[in-house]
Amino acid sequence: MKKINLHTHTIYCDGKNTAEEMIVSAIEKGFDVLGFSGHSYMSYDESYCMSLSDTRKYRSEIPRLAEKYKSDITVLCGIEQDYYSYAPALGYDYIIGSLHAFYNSKVDDYLCVDADAGMLAKFIDEIYGGDAYALAEDYFKAETFVVEQTGCDIIGHFDLLTKFNEHLHAFDESHPRYVAAVDNALSHLLAKNAIFEINTGAMSKGYRSKPYPSESILRKINAGGGKIIISSDSHAADTLDYAFEDALVLAAACGFDSIMTIGDDLRFTEVPL
Numbered sequence: 618m619k620k621i622n623l624h625t626h627t628i629y630c631d632g633k634n635t636a637e638e639m640i641v642s643a644i645e646k647g648f649d650v651l652g653f654s655g656h657s658y659m660s661y662d663e664s665y666c667m668s669l670s671d672t673r674k675y676r677s678e679i680p681r682l683a684e685k686y687k688s689d690i691t692v693l694c695g696i697e698q699d700y701y702s703y704a705p706a707l708g709y710d711y712i713i714g715s716l717h718a719f720y721n722s723k724v725d726d727y728l729c730v731d732a733d734a735g736m737l738a739k740f741i742d743e744i745y746g747g748d749a750y751a752l753a754e755d756y757f758k759a760e761t762f763v764v765e766q767t768g769c770d771i772i773g774h775f776d777l778l779t780k781f782n783e784h785l786h787a788f789d790e791s792h793p794r795y796v797a798a799v800d801n802a803l804s805h806l807l808a809k810n811a812i813f814e815i816n817t818g819a820m821s822k823g824y825r826s827k828p829y830p831s832e833s834i835l836r837k838i839n840a841g842g843g844k845i846i847i848s849s850d851s852h853a854a855d856t857l858d859y860a861f862e863d864a865l866v867l868a869a870a871c872g873f874d875s876i877m878t879i880g881d882d883l884r885f886t887e888v889p890l
């Protein structure tokens with residue numbers, strides 16, 4: 618099986634290392650394919666995405682580096698397209714579609730579930746009157762349409778709203794309202810043929826002991842015929858393959874007997890697990 622990772626960030630957005638440092642590390646770690654997925658530009662929050670001018674530099678530097686290192690590794694130029702990015706993601710090797718915040722019409726604002734536990738707790742208390750499941754319902758209602766919104770090949774961190782849940786315990790993920798919200802989103806997304814990622818990013822940052830999505834969601838994806846790909850959502854050169862072995866074991870435990878990878882023709886292809 619090829620060693621690949623398509624979900625990585627650099628200093629063009631909120632990563633710690635340059636693209637070249639990431640490539641050198643990937644070669645040292647024995648990767649066959651490294652894909653970059655810089656955060657697409659979002660006018661509502663410029664704090665962690667690529668600026669418009671950096672997006673242009675990113676799009677010229679990654680292919681240049683791909684050429685420079687082509688005898689050692691295949692380098693792809695993708696994008697992590699935010700749900701609310703206005704500009705369509707055109708001309709990239711692949712698209713990861715991600716919901717980091719969802720729009721709440723009551724407060725006319727975007728509620729970020731990715732920032733910190735205190736902010737999430739504040740949203741639940743102050744905007745949802747303590748009803749965490751109402752927030753979860755709104756999150757998954759938006760997530761339902763991530764493929765239409767972003768045109769993605771890969772659905773990024775499907776249940777990102779649980780990033781802090783191991784410590785915050787905001788949601789009981791077996792609660793009927795939470796399960797119904799998940800099931801509604803999944804039933805729509807599974808018909809779209811996008812690939813779900815098993816994402817170890819929150820593990821490398823110390824927030825979670827398991828990848829996204831949860832084991833029960835992965836079992837449902839498998840039961841519904843969904844495909845998976847493993848990525849680290851790495852923001853640093855030393856975490857490119859963080860917990861990949863754990864993710865493979867988890868995938869097998871959830872019933873998957875194959876996994877998606879990048880073939881020699883640079884298209885997505887399925888290989889046995």
Ligand SMILES: [Zn+2]
Nearest residue numbers: 697715717773
């Ligand atoms: Zn993301």
Ligand SMILES: [Zn+2]
Nearest residue numbers: 624626697850
């Ligand atoms: Zn990411």
